[in-house]
Amino acid sequence: MTILDGKKxxxxxxxxxxxxxxxxxxxxxxxxxLAAVLVGNDGASLTYVGSKVRSCEQIGFESxxxxxxETITEENLIQEINKLNQNETLDGFIVQLPxxxxxxxxxxxxxxxxxxxxxxxxxxxxxRMALDLDAFIPATPFGIMQLLERYKVPTSGKxxxxxxxxxxxxxxxxILMSQKGPTxxxxxxxxxxRTQNLSELTRxxxxxxxxxxxxxxxxxxxxKEGVTVIDxxxxxxxxxxxxxxxxxxGDVAYDEVANKASFITPVPGGxxxxxxxxxxxxxxxxxxxxx
Amino acid sequence: MTILDGKKxxxxxxxxxxxxxxxxxxxxxxxxxLAAVLVGNDGASLTYVGSKVRSCEQIGFESxxxxxxETITEENLIQEINKLNQNETLDGFIVQLPxxxxxxxxxxxxxxxxxxxxxxxxxxxxxRMALDLDAFIPATPFGIMQLLERYKVPTSGKxxxxxxxxxxxxxxxxILMSQKGPTxxxxxxxxxxRTQNLSELTRxxxxxxxxxxxxxxxxxxxxKEGVTVIDxxxxxxxxxxxxxxxxxxGDVAYDEVANKASFITPVPGGxxxxxxxxxxxxxxxxxxxxx
Numbered sequence: 001m002t003i004l005d006g007k008k009x010x011x012x013x014x015x016x017x018x019x020x021x022x023x024x025x026x027x028x029x030x031x032x033x034l035a036a037v038l039v040g041n042d043g044a045s046l047t048y049v050g051s052k053v054r055s056c057e058q059i060g061f062e063s064x065x066x067x068x069x070e071t072i073t074e075e076n077l078i079q080e081i082n083k084l085n086q087n088e089t090l091d092g093f094i095v096q097l098p099x100x101x102x103x104x105x106x107x108x109x110x111x112x113x114x115x116x117x118x119x120x121x122x123x124x125x126x127x128r129m130a131l132d133l134d135a136f137i138p139a140t141p142f143g144i145m146q147l148l149e150r151y152k153v154p155t156s157g158k159x160x161x162x163x164x165x166x167x168x169x170x171x172x173x174x175i176l177m178s179q180k181g182p183t184x185x186x187x188x189x190x191x192x193x194r195t196q197n198l199s200e201l202t203r204x205x206x207x208x209x210x211x212x213x214x215x216x217x218x219x220x221x222x223x224k225e226g227v228t229v230i231d232x233x234x235x236x237x238x239x240x241x242x243x244x245x246x247x248x249x250g251d252v253a254y255d256e257v258a259n260k261a262s263f264i265t266p267v268p269g270g271x272x273x274x275x276x277x278x279x280x281x282x283x284x285x286x287x288x289x290x291x
Numbered sequence: 292m293t294i295l296d297g298k299k300x301x302x303x304x305x306x307x308x309x310x311x312x313x314x315x316x317x318x319x320x321x322x323x324x325l326a327a328v329l330v331g332n333d334g335a336s337l338t339y340v341g342s343k344v345r346s347c348e349q350i351g352f353e354s355x356x357x358x359x360x361e362t363i364t365e366e367n368l369i370q371e372i373n374k375l376n377q378n379e380t381l382d383g384f385i386v387q388l389p390x391x392x393x394x395x396x397x398x399x400x401x402x403x404x405x406x407x408x409x410x411x412x413x414x415x416x417x418x419r420m421a422l423d424l425d426a427f428i429p430a431t432p433f434g435i436m437q438l439l440e441r442y443k444v445p446t447s448g449k450x451x452x453x454x455x456x457x458x459x460x461x462x463x464x465x466i467l468m469s470q471k472g473p474t475x476x477x478x479x480x481x482x483x484x485r486t487q488n489l490s491e492l493t494r495x496x497x498x499x500x501x502x503x504x505x506x507x508x509x510x511x512x513x514x515k516e517g518v519t520v521i522d523x524x525x526x527x528x529x530x531x532x533x534x535x536x537x538x539x540x541g542d543v544a545y546d547e548v549a550n551k552a553s554f555i556t557p558v559p560g561g562x563x564x565x566x567x568x569x570x571x572x573x574x575x576x577x578x579x580x581x582x
Contacts, residue, residue, distance in 0.1 A: 106424075127418030130466075131458050133397075157485045165469055167422050175421075175466075178456055178481045187492070189480040190469045194448045201478070 002263050004147045004230070006270040010277040013146065014059050017280055021060035032287035033062035034118065034280075035084055035093035039077065039103070040070035045096045052094070055276050061283060064090070074103045078111045085113040091286040092118030092136075094279070115289070118282040121168065130175050134289065136282045141173040143274025144209065144230055148183040153207070153228050153263050156185035161201050163218075163251070164211030165192045169232050173209055198222075210251035220256035228263040232271050293554050295438045295521070297561040301568040304437065305350050308571055312351035323578035324353035325409065325571075326375055326384035330368065330394070331361035336387045343385070346567050352574060355381070365394045369402045376404040382577040383409030383427075385570070406580070409573035412459065421466050425580065427573045432464040434565025435500065435521055439474045444498070444519050444554050447476035452492050454509075454542070455502030456483045460523050464500055489513075501542035511547035519554040523562050 021031050034056050038049045049065065056063035068080065077099075084093045093116055099105050114124035120136035128135035137145070148155060160177050164170035170190060178188040186207065191198055199222040202208055210218050211232035223229065233251030250267030258264050265271055312322050325347050329340045340356065347354035359371065368390075375384045384407055390396050405415035411427035419426035428436070439446060451468050455461035461481060469479040477498065482489055490513040493499055501509050502523035514520065524542030541558030549555050556562055 123418030123422050123424060124415045125418065126421055127414030127416065130417055130421060130462060131414050133414060157487045159487075171421060171466070174481075175462070178483065185483075185485040187480065187482050187486040189478065190465075191478050192469065192476075194476040195478040196448045196450075 001258060001261055002151060004151050004263050004265045004270060006147060006265060006273040009147060009150055010273040013277040013281060014055065017284055018059040020284065025060065031060055031062055032091050032283045033089055034283045035064040035066060035090055037066045037068065037080065037093060037095045039068045039072060039099055049096050052276055052279060055280060059280060061280065070100055074107065077103060077108060081108065081111045085116060090116065091290060092116045092283045094119045116286060118279060118286055120282065126172070129172065132179060136285065137176070138168045138172055139275040139278040140169045140232060140271060141176055142278040142281070143271055144173055145176055145183050146274060146278065147265065151263060155183050155207065158186045158206035159189070159204055160186040160207040160209065161189045161191055161205035162209045162211065163191045163198065165190050166211060169211040212251050214251060215249035216253040218252045218257060220253065220260055223257055223260055225260050226262045227260060229257055229261050229265065230271065231265050231267050234267060234272060292549055292552055293442060295442050295554050295556045295561060297438060297556060297564040300438060300441055301564040304568040304572060305346065308575055309350040311575065316351065322351055322353055323382050323574045324380060325574045326355040326357060326381055328357045328359065328371065328384060328386045330359045330363060330390055340387050343567055343570060346571060350571060352571065361391055365398065368394060368399060372399065372402045376407060381407065382581060383407045383574045385410045407577060409570060409577055411573065417463070420463065423470060427576065428467070429459045429463055430566040430569040431460045431523060431562060432467055433569040434562055435464055436467055436474050437565060437569065438556065442554060446474050446498065449477045449497035450495055451477040451498040451500065452480045452482055452496035453500045453502065454482045454489070456481050457502060460502040503542050505542055506540035507544040509543045509548060511544065511551055514548055514551055516551050517553045518551060520548055520552050520556065521562065522556050522558050525558060525563060
């Protein structure tokens with residue numbers, strides 16, 4: 001059994017990007033520049049955005065944090081986005097979600113120039129990805145593809161069951177894994193809340209991607225020997241013994257499933273750490289595609 | 292066993308659109324206007340475009356056929372497209388494929404304003420469809436959804452196996468059928484040329500969409516009793532006895548599979564006739580969304 005170590009892989013990717021940035025600097029080129037827009041003071045959002053900005057600094061990117069009042073109008077937020085769209089020295093930017101309730105997230109995301117949409121949430125990017133054109137792939141599925149590629153997990157002709165059909169994980173990973181290519185060519189089934197007899201499907205699967213958000217849902221009896229398991233779930237579960245009062249659980253009953261698996265991602269330390277690395281990778285691509 | 296009669300359903304849809312157009316006229320509104328761009332003199336393309344234009348006339352749409360020389364440069368073709376993009380009295384247009392070899396089809400399709408892309412081939416439309424936003428759905432998958440809806444074929448929680456992963460049929464229908472909604476909520480598997488043990492999958496399927504292009508590939512031993520079969524295949528097979536010298540075959544061995552099926556589309560007369568109706572429906576939507 002091989003653990004797909006997201007922490008280690010993310011660090012490798014960051015180091016590779018860092019080297020490229022050094023080369024850019026040495027050649028007198030402008031380095032990639034990422035901006036993050038944060039509306040309001042939500043604690044978790046502050047933490048996420050802070051760690052994205054810090055990662056930029058670590059690898060030599062330029063970064064800009066734009067903090068806006070919780071009370072900003074949708075119109076004014078979209079004006080800010082238009083400024084970022086037009087800023088020639090900026091390669092990509094993200095708008096940290098969730099936004100305050102009085103703002104329509106869809107309208108805001110649609111205002112982002114797809115060429116700067118390094119989160120890959122704009123429909124123009126989604127469509128380009130689905131139609132095999134160059135595109136920014138959302139960070140989580142992009143991270144999963146990198147883990148599969150770097151650990152040489154066989155995918156061609158394999159049956160992959162994706163549990164969950166969200167716009168940012170289930171749907172895109174199902175498309176990517178069934179496309180032609182080195183980590184593609186799988187036969188892919190998308191299962192979800194309406195699926196009947198889920199365990200019948202998962203027991204047939206060579207690869208399972210769990211993106212359901214129910215802690216420890218996938219148990220050993222639901223998988224076959226030799227399965228590859230990718231766990232995208234991250235749920236806080238109350239735990240009195242733990243100093244924080246909670247522990248982070250994935251969608252997979254890790255200990256029992258790991259015993260039957262060929263490859264498995266742990267939680268934490270699996271898919272999670274890959275997401276920031278792939279955001280940085282998208283920003284590097286945005287810089288390169290601009291030339 | 293119920294035959295999903297595409298010819299009859301297409302006629303119903305055209306009549307519904309015709310009524311709406313009559314209402315528009317009665318209210319003094321401008322009627323929907325579709326243009327078709329045809330480059331060169333390919334016989335099959337002429338036939339297709341001709342029948343699209345005739346259908347427009349039948350239901351009261353305005354239509355324009357733009358014929359361009361086989362030798363037109365890519366740049367000049369894109370200029371023509373820009374004119375159509377800017378033409379305020381035009382709701383939608385299509386560029387008949389294939390284009391001559393010296394022209395890059397991808398660049399041409401990307402030049403179409405997504406708001407007038409009634410073929411639904413532009414990535415911006417594809418992404419909007421995949422992310423559950425209003426979008427022009429490509430005619431073939433749109434037609435399949437209409438057949439399922441109008442014949443009340445149950446889809447929620449059913450296992451649908453889509454054989455083929457093309458950009459205009461397999462991929463979009465797999466997304467549509469697994470989305471939430473009246474003809475969605477299916478558990479969907481996308482199978483393709485690299486799939487192993489296809490018949491194991493199809494034997495589990497409640498619904499099979501064949502979009503492979505291999506005549507009579509799906510045989511009775513590959514399906515279970517009560518299956519719903521949608522046949523997108525259209526292949527000319529040489530037939531000396533037939534006056535035309537060929538017959539049209541679908542991907543399904545119709546006679547033997549029909550014996551086991553609950554619902555099945557014939558070829559011809561199934562999915563085929565639906566495509567022009569759905570192009571007209573998209574043009575009507577383009578007109579309505581413009582208001």
